[in-house]
Amino acid sequence: MLDRSSSSLLPRLPPHRPSAAVKTAYQDKVEAFCATILELERKYGACKLEADALLKVPELGRELCRQAILNYAPASAPRRYLAKLRPYRAEMRQELDRLLKKGVRR
Numbered sequence: 001m002l003d004r005s006s007s008s009l010l011p012r013l014p015p016h017r018p019s020a021a022v023k024t025a026y027q028d029k030v031e032a033f034c035a036t037i038l039e040l041e042r043k044y045g046a047c048k049l050e051a052d053a054l055l056k057v058p059e060l061g062r063e064l065c066r067q068a069i070l071n072y073a074p075a076s077a078p079r080r081y082l083a084k085l086r087p088y089r090a091e092m093r094q095e096l097d098r099l100l101k102k103g104v105r106r
Contacts, residue, residue, distance in 0.1 A: 054061030
């Protein structure tokens with residue numbers, strides 16, 4: 001799974017040994033965050049929250065979708081899919097090259 005260490009929704013604990021007060025404050029923030037998520041889930045539903053998360057964090061969303069698909073498709077499916085796309089992509093590149101060489105007319 002991808003690491004989101006650079007931009008997390010939850011606050012990070014400092015790298016040193018935090019004091020009991022810092023730990024308590026962190027736990028309070030986590031509890032508040034979880035309560036907010038549960039409230040949003042009740043209000044909008046789990047599917048809405050999942051879709052929103054997929055859009056806000058695309059790299060994690062792609063990995064989550066890929067793993068979900070691979071639960072139902074064989075592991076060779078992405079390779080076979082890309083092989084099927086190869087001739088169409090080549091054709092598209094040729095057409096784009098042709099249009100770019102021709103120049104754009106208005």
